[in-house]
Amino acid sequence: MGNIVLNISSFKRWQLIVLIILLLLPLYFLNLGNSSLWDLDEGVYAEMAREMVLRDDYINTFFNYQVRFDKPPLVLWITAFFYNVFGISEFTARLGIVFFSLLNLIIIYLFAEKLFNQRTATLSVLIMGTSFQYLIQSRIFYMDVPLTFLITLSLYLFYLAYKEDRRFYLLAAVALGLGTLVKGPVALGLPGLIILIYLGPVKFIKEFKYKWTYLSMFIYLLIALPWHILLWNNYGSQFLDTYFGYHMFTRFSQAIESHGGPWYYYLAVIFLGLFPWSAFLPWQVGLIKNKWKEKKDAFKFLLSWFLLILVFFSIASTKLPGYILPTYPVLVFLIAYWWDNIIDKKLAGKKYIFSSSIIILIGLILLSALFYLREDVINNYQQYIEIYELLFFFPLVFIIGGVLALLMTIKIRRPERSFIVYLIISYISLLILIMAVIPGIDQAKPIKILTQPVREYKQKDIAVASAMQMEAASTVYYTQREVKFISGMKELRTFLDHNPRVFILADEADYQELKSMNSNINLIKSHAGAVLLSNFELNS
DSSP states (O other), rough: HHHHHHGGGGSSHHHHHHHHHHHHHHHHHHHTSSSSHHHHHHHHHHHHHHHHHEEEEESSOOTTTTTTOHHHHHHHHHHHHHHHHHSSHHHHHHHHHHHHHHHHHHHHHHHHHHSHHHHHHHHHHHHHTOOOHHHHHSSSOSSSHHHHHHHHHHHHHHEEEHHHHHHHHHHHHHHHHHHHHHTHHHHHHHHHHHHHHHHHHHHHHGGGSSSOOOOOOHHHHHHHHHHHHHHHHHHHHIIIIIIIIIIIHHHHSSSSSGGOOEEEEEEEEHHHHTTTGGGGGGHHHHHHHHHHHHHHHHHHHHHHHHHHHHHHHHHHHSOOOOGGGGHHHHHHHHHHHHHHHHHHTTOOOOHHHHHHHHHHHHHHHHHHHHHHHHHHHHHOOGGGGGHHHHHHHHHHHHHHHHHHHHHHHHHSOHHHHHHHHHHHHHHHHHIIIIIIIIIHHHTTTHHHHHTTTHOOOOSSSSEEEEOOSSTTTTTHHHHTTTTTEOSHHHHHHHHHHHSSEEEEEEEEEHHHHHHHHHHTOOOEEETTTEEEEEOOOOOO
């Protein structure tokens, strides 16, 4: 691998891309379908795609057998396709997201090569592909990775259009239209504002003198509008108020579902999400300053891209880690270009030593924290002891790897081998996560295991209620029935009075209260602090 970093010019572009993707594939496919769905969003989207197949309706979107205007349907369509071909499962629910992720890595390679050089492109894909947050979100049915891909693709195609041939605007319009069908108008607004900042108002307006600009606008509307018009025609103001009002404007102006955060929220997310590569981010300011004359246009474009998205989502009241993912291509381009310069010079410098020391320090802090928590875990969280012990691998990998990387560069003066050490650190950490930690965590997720008797119960004349404190959307997916989500014992009592045959999911701590409330309550199954109950005999 070290020879590849140095001698990439001996590979054809397609050969290099294939080699890198093959290297990364285990991280993206191993155990992909072995863990149950995560609540809340993954459970919602997986079920919405399932109900598309069930209803044979690919226009109107439903969750819990009721119409829901959450997200546009493109990723749901793709997931429904995989459901139809390979069957409904956690694996097929996530398969489309993985393909978007891998396509994004290919575009990152092409984009970095266009802005910088082939080695920077290679390093960019390796850094992005082994980034903690990017990998995790590539293995969960969220919309952030597809949106990131289509924003990156649209900006890449715009750059080609502006620099080489305006006909690329037509393809950019396709990417923008598909992006709008993933997450709404934000997929058009963010790239549009980035381009406006990059070009400035005067040059931006001048782009409208080309016929390709107007034709691309037509193509965008042709792709993005029909579904929106159909839903507006079917549901009128209900669609507009929910889709645009709640899920867009309200999310921006208010912290809904307790998803708020301070102004520096995304700075913390970036540091954790890109670790250990984020340890090299502080030096990008100096890199830009030193290379400004040589790469002014590329840096201007990347800064417009990063700052616009960072400021936009930092101002927004609702904050979630995935929102910042579209900035990651910019950050990995810069980190990779910094490494490209380090490898050329074969010098470490104080900045490299400092960043490597930060990685080692973070490892030591994590190790100390785990030792500090040991007694509490043994006394109060015995069921998580195996996961706790696995967590020790992470700080040990960071510490040992950080020391080795320092030696590679300072003593041996082979920074390309130091890069490989950090790549191995990330790779091993992620393998431990997906092969051991996530499966361990899955044992503490109750919904799939508890709902097995409900799935196996063939009679349809029953109701299903969830009185758990956590509103687990995956309950609908796993029971394959409409679920009544209930808050409070009073509401549950009323529900039981009107439904003589009910399966009830509840927190284990509430079981005795439920039993005292209704003597007919039967305990069917308990797992991970939750219970499945019924108010009838299963064999009746």
